[in-house]
Amino acid sequence: MDHLIVDQIINGLQLGFMYALIALGYTMVYGVVKLINFAHGDVFMVGAFVGYFGFSQWGLPFPVAVLTAMAVCSILGVTIERIAYRPLRYAPKIAALISALGVSLFLEYFGSLKFVFGPNYRVVQRPFEEVQYHLAGITVTNIQIIVFITVLIMLAGLQFLIYRTKIGMAMRTVAVDHNASRLMGVNVDNTISVTFAIGSAFAAAGGVLYAIAYPQIHPFMGIMPGLKAFTAAVLGGIGIIPGAVLGAIIMGQVETLTSAFLSSQARDAIAFGILILVLLIRPTGILGRTEPEKV
């Protein structure tokens, strides 16, 4: 029985790290722009498709395919920001939110068109075989290890970028006040563009890895993982980078343990129930700080 629990926890970790891949981009963009970028899950989908075309049809080596997907998606992310969010930057928050939803639906249905990705499910042939390692009775696969390492690199990279580099400093100032940043000589537009580029590149990396782990892709694949990752980001405290990973791990565990030991039907209900509970007790999320209201 103990053994079963350990196995299930590993299953939960895999799912959690998958959510973390997406949640990191979500939370970073929110942290800087204070915009919930609902199109993030769909950028993730585009990343999965580009990566899939890269390694299965254009014959690129796997790492190059991932980099290509990341490059394409950062351009896509910057374009989305330029067209759909920048004109609304000083409009009411709700306008940008609706615009984000619009972009999300646009990407889904545009992707469904025959000459883009097509509406059908595609089976992804993995570019490398899944290998299982048995360590002290526990089974771990190479895909799980790749996902785990990628999340760690992304997490460390983001922390470094934000707290140790010039552009990171610019991001932090923009997060606090646009006008003050501009007065200090920060190029606000560029900073926000860079934020979107990095966030979208992360989404693309997540998309490709997701397509490897669950080898089936279609234009609507971003909706559910996107929603769950968003939930994870809110759970951990949206805008706080380690919070996204923490929230994602909790989501993964709750979902897996619920369907393993309670009921596979109640899994989403309980996962989202916990979100509501956490928000009622700590409205800013687990790692969130309540900032004093400025008068």
Next chain:
Amino acid sequence: MRVRSKWFAVLMVLILSVALAATGCGGKKEGEQKAAGTDDKTIKIGILAPLTGDVKTFGESTVNGAKLAVEQRGGKVGDFSIVVVPADDRNDPTEAVNVATKLISQDKVVGIVGSVTSKTTIPVSKLANDNKVVMISGTATNEKVTVDEGKRKEFVFRACFIDPFQGKVAAKFALENLKKKTAAVLYDQGNDYTIGLANNFKENFTKGGGTITDFLAYSKDDTDFSAVLTNIAKKNPEVLFLPDYYQKVSLIGKQARAKGINAVFIGGDGWDSSDLDYKTMDGGYFTNHYSADDPSPQVKKFVEDYKAKYGKTPDALAALAYDACSLLLNAIQTANSKDPVKIKDAMQATKDFQTVSGKVTFDKDGNPIKAATILQVKADGKQAFVTTVSP
């Protein structure tokens, strides 16, 4: 900023007017068609099928099969010429009702062949019945297609056996032919088709002396089945019953093998697709309506004709759509009328009509009485004929 938003408004108005003009033109064209179709000797038949989306190969086969049935009769039945109107429901219940409404109210079809899956056919069957349009589905196996809360939808028929029968045959086959004693079931809780098969498999497998180790549900958008599969792997059942469509079972099958589940996979007719992951599902069995390898003369002739026209071997969906369409055309001929009530009565009275998938007589609920085929999946992408099981 102001100037820009004005331009934006102008642009939006332009887009809207172009869109309006486009739809306006479309409407007119349909109007002309309607005018052409209103002469007394033309009968329109709608073919409702998912031509895009998660089960598009089902839809393509269905349209091909139904069209072949019409063409073999030279596009004519008695004095009437038959016009076929295909429509895409994307395997989405809402979309299915929308396009069916269009078929009924704009195209004025007398009969509908379709749809393919139960979840889209059930809502459409109610619509067709209320509007007195004869409807025959080739493949919708759920009981609720022809009967709604004990009340028969008189205008609705089907050319295939129903879910209880498929679940029953699968259970019987697992127990008697494969001599298996334990089974786990994994099904989609939001899909009437998989629920129907799962429940009937469970009931008949238990009744026949077998044990169900796990009976677990997932939802449509799930991609990670590791938690439930880990649980199933611990109990090590001999059979894993997966009554879903080919995309989902391929995904589940792959993860199940990765979790070390060695059970025989068994499923329903939802597996029948060239897009099934044959390597993963190798050795699995599924119940089906027909096999192209069946040595009977009707099947041979149908396979030859289909190959000559489309260049590939027909799957069961093509055969059943062909049967469904033939049954409808036969009823139109017997009724010799375009009055849907007369066609419906002729259809209900069908007796021992020879179709590709066997001789069809309708029971009182509009279900055909005939045998089922068991097929085995081979890694090289083939389906081997195993046996037939009678009800």
